[in-house]
Amino acid sequence: MLKKSIGKGGPKMKFLHTGDWHLGKKLGDFDLRQEQWDAFLKLVAIAKEEKVDAIVIAGDLYDSPRPNEDSVALLNRMLVQLNLEEKYPLLMINGNHDSAVRLNTGNQWYRLNHFYLNTRLEDAFDPVEIGDCQFFLVPYFKLAQAKNYFDKDYQDLAQAMQDVVACCQEKFVVGKKHVFVGHFFAAGSLRSDSETKVEVGGLGAVPVDLFASFDYVALGHIHKANALQMDKVKYSGSPLKFSASEAKDKKGVWIVDTNMDAPYFREIQPLNDLYQLKGTVAELTRAEKRQEIPVGSYVSVIMTDEKPVFDSYERLLACYPHMFNLQRQTPAFSSTGFEVVAGVGEMQPTELVQTFFSQVIGKDLEPADLALVEDCLQKVGKED
Secondary structure, eight states, X not given: OOOOOSOOOSSOOEEEEXXXXXXXXXXXXXXXXXXXXXXXXXXHHHHHHHTOSEEEEESOOBSSSSOOHHHHHHHHHHHIIIIIISOOOEXXXXXXXXXXXXXXXXXXXXXXXXXXXXXXXXXXXXXXXXXXXXXXXOOOOOHHHHHHHHTOOOSSHHHHHHHHHHHHHTTOOTTSEEEEEEESOBTTOOOOTTSOSTHHHHOOOBOGGGGXXXXXXXXXXOSOTTSSOOSSEEEOOOSSOOSGGGTTOOOEEEEEETTSSSOEEEEOOOSSOEEEEEEOHHHHTSHHHHTTSOTTOEEEEEEOOSSOOTTXXXXXXXXXXXXXXXXXXXXXXXXXXXXXXXXXXXXXHHHHHXXXXXXXXXXXXXXXXXXXXXXXXXXXXXXX
């Protein structure tokens, strides 16, 4: 548990915590630039309404370390509006999806405009002071980078993070609030399907207790804003839904006021929402069902038909033009796994097919289907 409290009185400091923009990301084949720009404008509106003093961006600006020209142009447009036009100080780090080298281009003149971008571990221990806060901007780093910097043979990220925190603590100024900005997987976090699958971006889990000396920990990497149920440690979450597992999530930003005990969440309504639909093709293509889904919405479909349905993809796509995912779920696939069947080695080919089919579909083959299987097996036997 974090021991320190944001609310201590003194000069007021208020900042907006966001991250995981993933510019360039697609839903299936659908480009999300329009939705991302809309979410950004709503973020700016919230910043103005809340009268924030700074904006924290906790990594993964891009979805790829080699973003295309459109994504680069979009990010530049966003940062220019925030920093040069709206005059917000920016506190930003790279995430595991970003190229540190590409992001760091122009770093020297960034700081002249109160745009603080850290992409190197060694820069994390030079805190940025704004108002009554010290911001420690710790970029995404690999274990090898920590080993090289500290000259230690760490076994996991948690060990390295202990030394990172210790170095930050050495720079603490008494009377200031201390904010840690990072991009990693905190132990106990709830995940979604849109994060990188391997150890959530190749990162080991880091215990949140390591950050007990900080007043607030602003994290990026996990796309659920409620991934951690703690007042002083928050994931920004992504501003858009990037997978079907996020269909019911609320997206937005955190507002951190140093004169208050806990941050509060400001929701961002999407331009085009994302829905997860489940049912038979007949059920999902009914007019009343289609009317429940707003035009332009992104849709992921789970078909529950026991038998293959002719033209199912075309029929569903006609009803939901922004369908980005279609999968079939049968009773066996919705369970925890297949039943282990004894005596498989002694079964005849037809019996094997029948057993497999009954597990996948949940019932035996119809006589006509079984006859077709036997006919196919006989033809295969003749060819052998």
